[in-house]
Amino acid sequence: MTLVESAPVFFQIAAFAFGCCLGSFYNVVIYRLPRNESLITPGSRCPGCGSPIAAYDNIPILSFLLLAGKCRRCGARISLRYPLVEAAAGLFAVLLFRRYGLHPQFPIEFLFVSLLLIIALIDFDTFLIPDVLSLSGIAAGFLLSFFTPRLSWGGSLVGILAGGGVLYLVAASYSLIRKKEGMGGGDIKLLGMIGAFVGWQGVVFTVLVSSISGMIIALPLMMRSGKGMGSEIPYGPFLAFGAVCYIFWGQAVYHWYFTGLLGL
Numbered sequence: 001m002t003l004v005e006s007a008p009v010f011f012q013i014a015a016f017a018f019g020c021c022l023g024s025f026y027n028v029v030i031y032r033l034p035r036n037e038s039l040i041t042p043g044s045r046c047p048g049c050g051s052p053i054a055a056y057d058n059i060p061i062l063s064f065l066l067l068a069g070k071c072r073r074c075g076a077r078i079s080l081r082y083p084l085v086e087a088a089a090g091l092f093a094v095l096l097f098r099r100y101g102l103h104p105q106f107p108i109e110f111l112f113v114s115l116l117l118i119i120a121l122i123d124f125d126t127f128l129i130p131d132v133l134s135l136s137g138i139a140a141g142f143l144l145s146f147f148t149p150r151l152s153w154g155g156s157l158v159g160i161l162a163g164g165g166v167l168y169l170v171a172a173s174y175s176l177i178r179k180k181e182g183m184g185g186g187d188i189k190l191l192g193m194i195g196a197f198v199g200w201q202g203v204v205f206t207v208l209v210s211s212i213s214g215m216i217i218a219l220p221l222m223m224r225s226g227k228g229m230g231s232e233i234p235y236g237p238f239l240a241f242g243a244v245c246y247i248f249w250g251q252a253v254y255h256w257y258f259t260g261l262l263g264l
Contacts, residue, residue, distance in 0.1 A: 012094050019093025019110070020060035023086035026118050030085070033133075034126045048076025060086040081121075088117060095248065108144050109247060112137075112197045116240035119190060123236030129186030134193050141196025151199050159195025163203045167191045187235050194243045201254065202246045209242035210235070 025039075032039055044053040051073040057063045064083040071078060092113045100106040115137045123129050138160055145156035167188040195203045218233045 012097060015093040015097040016090040017060075019090035020086045022093075022114065023089030024058070024060045024082075026089060026114065027082050027085050029118050030121045030125070033130055034122055034128060046071040046073060046076060047078070049074035060090075085117065085121070089114065092117075105148055105150060108148055108197075111140065111144075113244055113247065115193070116243055120237040120240035123186070123234040127232065127234050129190050129236050131186075131189065134186065134189035137193035138189070138196045141193060145196070151197070155199040156196050159197070159199040159203055160192045161195070162200040163195030163206075164188050164192035166203060166207060187239065190236055190239055194239065198243065198246055198250075202243065202250060205246040205250045205253070206239060206242035209245050210238035213241055214238040 028039055028044070042052070044058055045051060046053060048071055051071070054072075057067065057072055061083045064078060067078075069078050069080065070076065093110055096106050096110050096113070100109070115133060119129055119133050119137075122133075142153065142156045142160065145151050145153045151159075191203060191206065194206055198206075214233070214235065218238075221233065
C-alpha cells in the first residue's frame with residue numbers, strides 16, 4: 001500500500017484521536033459547568049480521593065483500559081461514562097470526516113454534535129440545560145451559516161424561530177391544560193439551537209424522532225416510577241438524539257418519503 005493509498009486511513013485514525021481528546025474535555029465540561037466550577041483549573045482529579053491525575057493516566061480511553069477503570073492512587077472506580085463520551089466524540093469525528101473530509105462543513109457539524117452530546121448529558125444529570133451552551137449554540141449556528149452551502153443564513157434564522165416557536169407553543173399549551181409547567185425553557189432554547197444548525201426541516205425531523213423515542217423509552221419509565229405522566233423526564237437527550245439522527249440520515253429519510261413513498 002502506497003502512502004497516498006494509506007493516507008485516508010491515517011486521517012481517519014487522526015480524526016478519531018482528535019475527537020477522543022476533545023471528548024476528554026467534554027467530560028470536564030459536563031461535570032464542572034453545572035457546578036459553576038472552572039473548566040481550566042484545577043487539573044483533572046480523582047473523584048474519589050481528589051488526587052491529581054497524571055498526564056500518562058489521562059490518555060483518552062487507553063488509560064481507563066490500562067487502569068481497569070480505577071484510580072491509580074486509591075483504587076476508586078472511575079465511571080464508565082468517561083471513556084464512552086470520549087469514544088462517542090471520536091466516532092462522530094470519524095463519521096463526519098468520512099463524509100466531508102477537510103471541507104468546512106466538517107468542523108461545523110462536529111461542533112454541533114459536540115454541543116448536543118454535552119447538553120444531553122448535563123440535562124440527563126441535572127434536568128437543566130445551561131444557557132451558555134444553548135444560546136451560544138444559537139449564535140454559532142447562525143454565524144456559521146454564512147460559511148456553509150448546506151444552509152443559508154435565512155434558513156438558519158427560520159430554523160431558530162421554528163425551533164423555539166414549536167416548543168414554546170407546546171409548553172404553553174401544556175401549561176394551559178395541565179395548569180403546571182411541563183417543559184422548561186432550556187428545551188425551547190435547545191430546539192432553537194438545533195434549528196440554527198439544520199433549519200426548519202431539521203426541526204421537524206428532530207421533533208418527530210424525539211417524540212417517538214421519548215414515548216418508547218420514557219413511558220415505561222413513567223409507569224415504573226408510579227407517578228405516571230407526573231414523572232419528571234429530561235427531554236434534552238431525546239432532542240439531541242433526534243438532531244443527530246437528522247445529521248446522518250435525515251436527508252435520506254426525506255428523500256425516501258417524498259420520492260420513494262409519495263412519488264413527488
